[in-house]
Amino acid sequence: MKLLGITGGIGMGKSTAADILQRMSVPVIDSDDLARHLVQPGFPALAEIVQTFGGDYLDLHGKLNRPLLARRVFSDPIARKSLEVILHPRIEAGWKEAAANWEEMGARFGCVVIPLLFEKGYQKAFDATVCVACTAAEQKRRLAARGWSAEEVGSRIEAQWPAEQKMLLSQFVVWNEGNPDLQSPQWNRILASV
Numbered sequence: 001m002k003l004l005g006i007t008g009g010i011g012m013g014k015s016t017a018a019d020i021l022q023r024m025s026v027p028v029i030d031s032d033d034l035a036r037h038l039v040q041p042g043f044p045a046l047a048e049i050v051q052t053f054g055g056d057y058l059d060l061h062g063k064l065n066r067p068l069l070a071r072r073v074f075s076d077p078i079a080r081k082s083l084e085v086i087l088h089p090r091i092e093a094g095w096k097e098a099a100a101n102w103e104e105m106g107a108r109f110g111c112v113v114i115p116l117l118f119e120k121g122y123q124k125a126f127d128a129t130v131c132v133a134c135t136a137a138e139q140k141r142r143l144a145a146r147g148w149s150a151e152e153v154g155s156r157i158e159a160q161w162p163a164e165q166k167m168l169l170s171q172f173v174v175w176n177e178g179n180p181d182l183q184s185p186q187w188n189r190i191l192a193s194v
Contacts (some may be wrong), residue, residue, distance in 0.1 A: 001103040002194045003110050005125070007117035008132035009163040010156050011142040013176030013183070014113050017132045020183050021111050026191070027102045030113040032095040035087055041065045048086045053079070074155040088120065096125075109191060118169050119161055128194045133163045133171035134177045 006028075008014050018028045036044040041062045050058060057069050073080040095112045104108040113166070114122055123129050134142075143153040167173045174186045 001099075001107050001110055002127045003099050003125070004127065004190075004194065005122060005129045006111055006113045006119045006132060007115060007129065007166050007170070008158055008176075009139055010115065011139045011146075012134050012163060013132045013174070013180065014115065016125075016176065016180045017130075017174060017183055017187070018111070018113050020180075020187055022189075024184075024186070024187065026109045026111055027098070027107055028111045028113065029095050029098040031091050031095060031113070031115070032113070034091045036066075038087060038090050038094075039066075045086055045090055049083065052082050052086065073158055074152070080159065092122070104184065109194075115160060118166055128172060128190075129170040130172040130174055130190060131163065131166045132174045132176050132183075133167055134165075135174070138177055139163075 006017055014028070018030055020027050037043075039049065040046065043122055046064060049064065053069065053072070056070075057065050059065050060097070069083070073083050095114070099110050099112065112126070114120070117123060117129060140153055143156065144150075148156070172190045174183055174190070176183055
């Protein structure tokens with residue numbers, strides 16, 4: 001099985017890529033989805049987050065107040081590092097388990113979406129890396145459409161390496177400007193060549 005790591009800047013189209021690949025019957029797991037799963041009530045990661053950051057980050061139903069925690073960690077590098085220490089080993093274990101299952105089932109390809117793939121040095125775990133990218137102007141437009149302030153957009157972008165650096169380090173680049181359907185032929189060429 002060929003395992004591909006997918007990265008790119010926030011708002012550049014990684015989730016769209018995952019949807020397209022799944023429609024092509026390629027198994028995909030997204031590290032952001034794993035992170036959301038790990039912080040559900042009753043999970044050890046949530047208990048560690050509360051122990052580290054305090055109970056103020058839970059809502060009335062005992063669920064993590066993700067927007068509140070995001071504001072904290074994207075404005076405080078030390079807090080962000082503390083959260084990463086709690087979540088990243090568990091996330092890595094989750095996608096590695098998924099990849100092992102795909103291989104056991106005889107899948108030809110498997111894809112893991114990891115925004116911080118290069119920042120965390122995960123590239124060695126993959127047969128190839130793919131950066132999904134668009135222009136900075138389009139990225140900012142998409143993030144603003146999510147209702148984020150200019151400050152929130154800036155802090156999220158600054159928390160990752162520049163897309164240009166990720167493109168240079170990747171074996172492949174999928175350009176996601178304009179119609180998202182333009183990704184499909186790019187993915188067909190990538191899968192044919194790995």
